[in-house]
Amino acid sequence: MTVYDYGIIGGGPAGYSAAIYAAKLGKSVVLFEKDKIGGTCLNRGCIPTKTFLHRADLYMEFKAGVKKDIYRAAELGFSFEKISDEKETVCNNLRKALELVLKTMKINIVPYEASIAGSNKISANGEIYECSKIIAATGAKPREIKGLEFEGELILSSDDMLNLKQLPKKIVILGSGAIGIEWARILSAFDVDVTIAEAAPNLLPLADIEVSKRIARIFKKAGITFHTDCSVISADRVNKTVTLSNGETVETDILFVAAGRSKCNIQTTDDVTVIGDCAGEIQLAHYATCQAKNVILGIPYNKELIPSVVYGEPEIAWVGKREQDGEFKKVLLPITALGKAQCDNCTEGFIKILVEDNKIAGAHIISKEASALIQQIVIAMQNDIPVEKLKEVCFAHPTYSEGIFEGLMRL
């Protein structure tokens, strides 16, 4: 019987990254995936949502341009069906490319549900696989709320949202974390009437308080209705209404419950390493990859320096300490100060940097390209680069990156 160096359960970012890193070291690997390689990220998460979001942003910009008579269109509209087809194509292409990488690296992919069958043993499709080391990376699934269980008609999960055949006219979104906010932006850009119910006192409750407040302002301007300190207490499938905890009843075609994700537990033994979303720590694809890198290659990561990004126009990104976490020296540069932002007509947002002992303690950015900007901050923070040293760096012009430099120069 073959004894594999690694048996990995789950083919999402945690599992496939661990498999690739191990194979690169010359280890033999068997990878079990009961559904599609790529996991939530590639098939039901990061990638499909951003494919929708990009097209929604383009449509929104085009609509604004037509209003200003910059662009001309005989008929302004979009095909949600074609956009969904494109989403499928993007996911399929990426999945095929990933499968090819895994096969080229001689990783044995077993397309069945697996379970731990004792020390160093995995069972799948009636067979036992001996593995010197076992990694469980079984991911997470949309969290259900008692009384608002998913039924695929009125009450939908993030998985259901990706299979919509047509857009609703009205939607209520329960939860304003990254998933709820991104869908609110997609749907609002496509002219859907969006209402958000958020149980916390602010939208994007994990963000810096100033970011949450600015997002509220941006959403008001975009015509997105939101209620904070508020949850959905019941849903009426017959009359298509939901009742909010503030007493309001809202008519809706869909109630999208975006209230976090529960880890997919798997029965493990002491010698099994658990990584990714099913470890129940930070549920992000890049964190899953960091954990895989750490487990296989021993490369450490700093949990405090995992960036968060919420996509859409403008992007929202942050890392490190928030304003509400302590006393910091602070600078806030409005994006409107940047030449590139004026050229792009994307002047909404700010770059906010918090400093402690002459080092960046945190940064919070609302801007086009915030996802790229935050990475520069992460590199500076991870390498303990003092603010004075960062001021010596030459930033290209005109760019959004200059905003970081401009901000630092104001400190």
Ligand SMILES: Cc1cc2nc3c(=O)[nH]c(=O)nc-3n(C[C@H](O)[C@H](O)[C@H](O)COP(=O)(O)OP(=O)(O)OC[C@H]3O[C@@H](n4cnc5c(N)ncnc54)[C@H](O)[C@@H]3O)c2cc1C
């Ligand atoms: C709508 C949405 C948008 C998101 N957007 C982002 C984003 O923009 N950026 C970001 O960083 N993160 C995003 N995420 C989160 C990201 O998708 C997850 O953090 C990431 O996929 C976690 O990787 P994982 O490998 O731990 O789990 P998963 O990707 O969930 O993979 C686990 C895999 O294990 C398989 N599996 C489970 N049990 C078994 C078993 N017993 N046998 C065999 N196979 C099994 C599953 O089928 C699945 O394929 C998003 C999530 C959602 C839902």
